[in-house]
Amino acid sequence: MKLQDYDISTQVRASVLSNQRVTAAHSRQEVREIELNIGEQFHVLPGQNIGVLVPKAISETDEPHFRLYSIADSRQTFDGNHQLHIYVRRCHYFDRLTGENHLGVASNYLCDCKPGDEITVTGPYGQAFELPKNHHANLILIGTGTGIAPFRAFLKHAYRHQPEFAGNIYLFYGGETGLDLLYGNDREEDASMYYDRSTFEAIEALSNSDEENRFNWSDALQSRARDLTRLLCDPKTFIYIAGLENIRDELEEALIEVAGSNRRWHHWKKELVDDGRWIELLY
Numbered sequence: 001m002k003l004q005d006y007d008i009s010t011q012v013r014a015s016v017l018s019n020q021r022v023t024a025a026h027s028r029q030e031v032r033e034i035e036l037n038i039g040e041q042f043h044v045l046p047g048q049n050i051g052v053l054v055p056k057a058i059s060e061t062d063e064p065h066f067r068l069y070s071i072a073d074s075r076q077t078f079d080g081n082h083q084l085h086i087y088v089r090r091c092h093y094f095d096r097l098t099g100e101n102h103l104g105v106a107s108n109y110l111c112d113c114k115p116g117d118e119i120t121v122t123g124p125y126g127q128a129f130e131l132p133k134n135h136h137a138n139l140i141l142i143g144t145g146t147g148i149a150p151f152r153a154f155l156k157h158a159y160r161h162q163p164e165f166a167g168n169i170y171l172f173y174g175g176e177t178g179l180d181l182l183y184g185n186d187r188e189e190d191a192s193m194y195y196d197r198s199t200f201e202a203i204e205a206l207s208n209s210d211e212e213n214r215f216n217w218s219d220a221l222q223s224r225a226r227d228l229t230r231l232l233c234d235p236k237t238f239i240y241i242a243g244l245e246n247i248r249d250e251l252e253e254a255l256i257e258v259a260g261s262n263r264r265w266h267h268w269k270k271e272l273v274d275d276g277r278w279i280e281l282l283y
């Protein structure tokens, strides 16, 4: 769906409660976790996104600048308001020819906002990441960079709100370096969250290249190739993928390696897609 096709007629004001950097100070990726307080009517589900409208005065465009962000966490406060967390990567593009640095409008607007600021939010949009009805289903979650955001909400939902869920969950999460990880870092105390569950495993995929936004899916998936092969033959297995669109090809190659052949992977993938067990949120 194109950005111009989103319905932005319902707009709510949200106040910024906090804005903290998540990636290490000396990482070249700046990702910030922004906590928003939003009205009572704004119900969101894991896997959904919110829209953010940047005022015309800041975007310097005729129309407000509109961009989408995945919900990393949400909760309802005792007074009925909803509090949301989003992860925002500060985008910029350095043009080596002209020496100019072009800043992404919405991401810089959000990364620079301060507690107490008010922003305009639309939505929520998108298909929710729903837990399969079968509580013994297996989930393979693959999230790169800020793609980990919807999985945070999803895991919390699975383990806290559906305690009967007993399927295996493999979370593969990527970062250019260990400094960029948005999961398993000290700040979030992830290690203490689900590691006690024998059915949950989180596996990191760090880049082995200097190129921006590259992740080493091949090594990460190969390290669990035997388990993945078993799960991919199981009709109870679901795959969820979230993050930057540019992971598609690299991930596909890594999955072909796991399957052992192109033909076998395409057979598995067709079954996953046809049965609605392949869910992706790539941007």
Ligand SMILES: Cc1cc2nc3c(=O)[nH]c(=O)nc-3n(C[C@H](O)[C@H](O)[C@H](O)COP(=O)(O)OP(=O)(O)OC[C@H]3O[C@@H](n4cnc5c(N)ncnc54)[C@H](O)[C@@H]3O)c2cc1C
Residues within 6 Å of the ligand: 049, 065, 067, 068, 069, 070, 071, 086, 087, 088, 089, 090, 091, 092, 093, 102, 103, 104, 105, 106, 107, 108, 146, 147, 149, 281, 282, 283
């Ligand atoms: C469903 C969905 C969910 C998403 N979830 C998240 C999320 O959870 N977290 C997240 O961080 N992002 C997410 N995104 C991406 C997000 O919506 C924005 O696309 C992203 O933040 C960039 O928007 P921007 O306004 O900052 O950049 P824009 O202003 O749209 O610019 C886009 C890029 O072009 C570069 N640029 C700008 N001007 C020039 C120029 N003149 N020449 C060359 N390059 C230029 C910018 O530096 C930037 O990198 C999601 C997208 C989708 C579709």
